[in-house]
Amino acid sequence: MMDSAFRPISSADIERLQVSQPESGLSAEHELAIPTPPSLAGNYQFIRQLGQGSQAKVFLARRLSDNQMVAIKQLNIESVSSWKEYDLFHREVEVLSSLDIDGVARFYEAIECLEDNPPCSYLVQEYIEGESLGSMLRAGHRFAIAEVYDIILQMLRILYQLQNRPDPVVHRDIKPSNIMLTPAADGYVVSLIDFGAVANPQVQSDAIQHHADACG
Numbered sequence: 001m002m003d004s005a006f007r008p009i010s011s012a013d014i015e016r017l018q019v020s021q022p023e024s025g026l027s028a029e030h031e032l033a034i035p036t037p038p039s040l041a042g043n044y045q046f047i048r049q050l051g052q053g054s055q056a057k058v059f060l061a062r063r064l065s066d067n068q069m070v071a072i073k074q075l076n077i078e079s080v081s082s083w084k085e086y087d088l089f090h091r092e093v094e095v096l097s098s099l100d101i102d103g104v105a106r107f108y109e110a111i112e113c114l115e116d117n118p119p120c121s122y123l124v125q126e127y128i129e130g131e132s133l134g135s136m137l138r139a140g141h142r143f144a145i146a147e148v149y150d151i152i153l154q155m156l157r158i159l160y161q162l163q164n165r166p167d168p169v170v171h172r173d174i175k176p177s178n179i180m181l182t183p184a185a186d187g188y189v190v191s192l193i194d195f196g197a198v199a200n201p202q203v204q205s206d207a208i209q210h211h212a213d214a215c216g
């Protein structure tokens with residue numbers, strides 16, 4: 001039987017090390033870090049992959065100027081199946097960069113590396129520590145009823161702010177994998193991520209106006 005004081009190091013231990021010791025020099029992180037795309041290497045160090053969606057990959061990275069952890073969404077332009085995907089990625093960039101709302105990851109910068117092999121677009125945003133509601137549910141986590149109310153209330157506050165703007169933002173992809181939960185003293189802090197399906201009413205109303213003009 002294994003002595004509980006000597007359990008083998010797990011991937012969860014390594015992840016904790018990676019996030020909690022951002023300045024740890026030649027640590028386990030350094031040896032395990034995944035390669036940073038050369039065009040970004042002057043400013044960021046990629047650490048690990050956080051997620052993989054239908055079109056994009058999301059990486060945890062360290063911003064070298066201030067050691068801040070950031071989340072970088074990468075769209076490999078060669079892998080998109082249509083220009084619509086490319087357009088949606090850039091719509092996410094455009095919408096996120098216009099938002100400053102508690103509960104929505106802050107936008108830092110967008111980087112186009114069209115000369116790279118493969119050519120990629122990057123969206124650098126605030127890293128939300130924690131786990132998505134989707135992965136917690138998949139892992140079998142169950143929430144107390146008071147936590148459920150609190151999560152719903154926080155989500156409603158975020159949606160209210162998104163929709164009560166001069167140019168309302170309609171997220172269109174609210175689901176557990178796009179809701180991040182950060183453990184806090186009295187529950188969770190809720191953040192909404194993934195504005196990759198966002199409706200852009202401005203663009204739509206312009207398009208409708210052009211159509212109406214064309215039809216006389």
Ligand SMILES: Nc1ncnc2c1ncn2[C@@H]1O[C@H](COP(=O)(O)OP(=O)(O)O)[C@@H](O)[C@H]1O
Binds near residue numbers: 057
């Ligand atoms: N800002 C962020 N902070 C922390 N994790 C993130 C962040 N953005 C995305 N992720 C992780 O990456 C996953 C995929 O990101 P998402 O933006 O939802 O991309 P996709 O459009 O591919 O679904 C999320 O479910 C989450 O686990």
Ligand SMILES: [Mg+2]
Binds near residue numbers: 053177178194
């Ligand atoms: Mg998503």
